[in-house]
């Protein structure tokens with residue numbers, strides 16, 4: 643059995659380029675006792691890959707998660723035919739033993755159940771890491787109350803589109819910022835956002851004067867930078883800010899100082915609470931978020947969208963396009 647693997651051949655500098663990756667083939671050995679072989683069916687491309695790659699050495703497999711099927715097994719827990727979500731990196735086939743972490747700190751492959759009428763790729767989106775990022779990162783840190791005003795940036799992406807809908811379910815007024823008119827239409831027409839703006843056309847101040855004349859209580863920040871500086875100035879006293887990501891700075895080139903938000907003055911004068919988080923904080927409650935999202939999806943309360951790129955060979959293309967905002971909802975690659 644041969645595995646196709648994407649290796650990182652140099653450090654990213656600015657936007658990732660095709661030449662930053664090389665696709666190789668590796669002959670896999672026969673399974674030893676305790677091992678199992680997984681075949682990737684769906685692959686995730688996420689913004690964190692751009693950030694984490696800075697810390698992995700050149701020559702390493704590109705970091706990433708996948709939904710894979712166990713196609714051969716000499717392991718008693720991970721049996722043939724089961725599905726797992728594993729942090730195996732960008733590779734089509736992987737041998738695991740269920741003990742060694744293939745990406746240190748990211749745990750063992752998680753066994754997931756087949757979904758009756760929903761795509762299994764949801765385990766990389768609304769029923770996986772981005773889903774729990776939205777669920778716990780918003781509810782635990784922003785502690786939203788019915789009637790409050792919530793702002794979400796990166797609002798039409800994997801995490802942001804769920805945060806806005808959870809806010810709506812909790813009875814909040816929801817305002818989203820996203821990068822195209824198509825995304826804005828989706829947020830307003832399908833996802834029940836009260837207001838949505840294309841931040842490339844409408845300034846934050848103008849938008850929030852119109853949509854949040856009484857101020858903002860909760861801000862779920864996916865982008866950082868200048869947009870966040872401006873949103874912070876519209877916060878109400880004792881507002882809460884969940885700092886999830888800062889994608890506006892991820893593609894900064896090596897010699898460029900990444901864009902930072904100016905936080906001190908609004909934080910002090912409005913007595914705001916701002917907290918960053920890593921979703922793995924809630925690993926012990928993982929199932930709670932997955933089950934809640936599955937229920938909401940089945941009840942028609944939570945909608946999802948996927949932007950699917952066909953073919954493992956197109957992983958770099960899907961990754962680059964996601965960073966440029968070509969995805970609506972979760973960006974995934976079908977093997």
Ligand SMILES: NC(=O)c1ccc[n+]([C@@H]2O[C@H](COP(=O)([O-])OP(=O)(O)OC[C@H]3O[C@@H](n4cnc5c(N)ncnc54)[C@H](OP(=O)(O)O)[C@@H]3O)[C@@H](O)[C@H]2O)c1
Nearest residue numbers: 689775799800801820821864886887888889890920921967
């Ligand atoms: N803390 C955690 O544990 C955790 C876990 C998961 C994700 N995250 C973070 O959450 C954020 C969203 O992740 P995701 O997986 O849901 O990705 P995503 O939103 O599905 O995709 C990334 C989106 O970022 C937007 N973007 C790109 N450059 C931008 C810029 N300069 N300014 C504003 N927006 C820009 C694009 O949408 P537009 O068209 O709207 O520009 C693009 O579609 C990221 O910052 C990520 O690092 C954090």
